[in-house]
Amino acid sequence: MGDNVNAGPNTLTVRDNRTGREYEVPILEGDVIRAIDLRKIKVQDADFGMMTYDPAYTNTASTRSTITYIDGDVGILRYRGYPIEQLAERSTHLETAYLLLKGELPTQRHLNQFVHDVTRHTYVHENMTKLLEGFRYDAHAMGMMISGVAALSTFYPEAKNVTDAGNRWAQITRLVAKMPTLAAFCYRHHRGLPYVYPENEFSYTGNFLNMLFRIGSKYKPNPVLERALDILFILHADHEQNCSTTTMRVIGSSQADPYSALAGAMAALYGPLHGGANEAVLRMLTKIGDVKNIPTFIEKVKNKEEKLMGFGHRVYKSYDPRANIIKRTADEVFDVTGRNPLLDIALELERIALDEDYFVQRNLYPNVDFYSGIIYEAMGFPVEMFPVLFAIPRTVGWLAQWEELLLDDEQKIARPRQVYLGADTRDFVPMSERK
Ligand code: SDX
Numbered sequence: 001m002g003d004n005v006n007a008g009p010n011t012l013t014v015r016d017n018r019t020g021r022e023y024e025v026p027i028l029e030g031d032v033i034r035a036i037d038l039r040k041i042k043v044q045d046a047d048f049g050m051m052t053y054d055p056a057y058t059n060t061a062s063t064r065s066t067i068t069y070i071d072g073d074v075g076i077l078r079y080r081g082y083p084i085e086q087l088a089e090r091s092t093h094l095e096t097a098y099l100l101l102k103g104e105l106p107t108q109r110h111l112n113q114f115v116h117d118v119t120r121h122t123y124v125h126e127n128m129t130k131l132l133e134g135f136r137y138d139a140h141a142m143g144m145m146i147s148g149v150a151a152l153s154t155f156y157p158e159a160k161n162v163t164d165a166g167n168r169w170a171q172i173t174r175l176v177a178k179m180p181t182l183a184a185f186c187y188r189h190h191r192g193l194p195y196v197y198p199e200n201e202f203s204y205t206g207n208f209l210n211m212l213f214r215i216g217s218k219y220k221p222n223p224v225l226e227r228a229l230d231i232l233f234i235l236h237a238d239h240e241q242n243c244s245t246t247t248m249r250v251i252g253s254s255q256a257d258p259y260s261a262l263a264g265a266m267a268a269l270y271g272p273l274h275g276g277a278n279e280a281v282l283r284m285l286t287k288i289g290d291v292k293n294i295p296t297f298i299e300k301v302k303n304k305e306e307k308l309m310g311f312g313h314r315v316y317k318s319y320d321p322r323a324n325i326i327k328r329t330a331d332e333v334f335d336v337t338g339r340n341p342l343l344d345i346a347l348e349l350e351r352i353a354l355d356e357d358y359f360v361q362r363n364l365y366p367n368v369d370f371y372s373g374i375i376y377e378a379m380g381f382p383v384e385m386f387p388v389l390f391a392i393p394r395t396v397g398w399l400a401q402w403e404e405l406l407l408d409d410e411q412k413i414a415r416p417r418q419v420y421l422g423a424d425t426r427d428f429v430p431m432s433e434r435k
Pocket of ligand 1: 277301315368
């Protein structure tokens with residue numbers, strides 16, 4: 001028998017047929033994921049174990065976590081054990097943020113304190129407006145946001161002290177508070193409008209809407225839109241080890257400050273396969289233009305000339321529970337804004353995709369990005385703001401995951417390995433001898 005690790009029900013016996021050695025490898029038991037700990041398989045007494053070859057880590061548990069639970073086969077999403085449906089129905093974004101960050105629903109006193117602290121950190125340093133002035137009027141809001149968040153790190157040098165709990169909480173509060181302000185300033189720069197500064201009497205989303213859309217006189221956010229945005233923020237707050245959260249963790253593992261790590265996470269989110277999909281969905285629906293053009297578009301998707309943006313998911317191989325809630329929220333928004341004609345195209349696309357073998361065989365269902373963009377457009381947001389509207393609430397999840405990483409004694413600086421298939425050693429060739 002090879003390196004004997006307590007052989008039993010929670011181990012996997014691995015036989016190396018080249019050496020004849022057998023290894024008992026421990027299995028880490030999770031609710032959905034069972035993971036083998038390969039560190040136990042030592043190779044030639046090296047200080048690391050047998051490697052797994054797992055491009056894009058699609059079959060790798062990179063961490064232990066207690067924050068978010070997803071069961072993609074049955075469409076379950078829970079934040080700290082609470083079903084997303086109940087949180088969307090009964091909670092607020094800041095209450096859900098506290099839950100994700102602290103692990104428990106806040107008491108009224110704790111929530112009041114958190115809302116008070118966030119409300120009083122919504123201003124950004126006035127020099128940030130000078131940074132934004134350096135962008136063209138038509139600069140993409142996400143490009144401005146990524147730069148802006150990275151720049152925030154220069155105003156809080158103490159944020160580098162990531163091992164101090166009180167300092168971490170101060171930066172977390174600042175980032176949750178300032179993201180809507182920075183986003184609104186980017187929007188106002190894009191529109192060539194003067195900045196509207198935060199006002200404490202508004203709610204988190206009400207203040208955001210005021211900073212975005214106030215023109216001249218007093219602005220009163222429509223309560224239906226204010227609540228719809230709050231629900232959308234709850235739904236987008238966290239989603240376990242997705243691409244951008246993994247990025248946040250990888251950068252955080254080098255003990256970089258949270259502003260720099262968050263700028264990196266936003267850059268990952270920006271991609272059209274991830275949080276940039278909501279913008280891509282709107283452009284796709286606009287390009288289709290009419291329900292009668294859907295069959296032609298579907299054929300292009302089947303021929304792989306197009307992707308059905310807003311469909312498919314690495315983990316959800318059934319419906320994305322967030323998409324169902326967003327679809328219901330759309331109706332409430334359209335009662336206020338008027339029905340977005342793109343909804344007819346979206347509904348017909350969904351009907352076809354849920355019916356056709358090509359999509360059913362590939363488990364392609366609407367995801368969180370399919371309907372959100374239609375709501376954002378109806379609320380008056382330009383498509384360039386859509387990924388920003390994803391990044392604002394996801395800031396909470398990124399920070400909760402970042403802090404969990406720092407507190408996990410099993411974590412080190414992220415440093416994956418590779419299977420090297422390149423050239424063997426060879427000598428330098430002088431230019432005169434190169435062909
Ligand atoms: C988010 O990970 C998260 O949790 C992310 C997120 C979060 O909250 O953080 O949920 C947010 O990013 C949602 C996903 C938003 N992206 C999109 O809507 C972009 C369109 N969707 C895809 O590109 C795709 O579905 C992914 C990237 C989301 C998932 O891709 P997978 O699981 O790696 O699937 P795959 O690329 O291996 O595709 C499997 C098959 C392929 O066909 P075959 O090669 O087998 O013939 O399905 C096809 C793909 O071509 N396919 C699609 C498709 N998605 C997959 N075909 C057409 N349209 C699509 N959207």
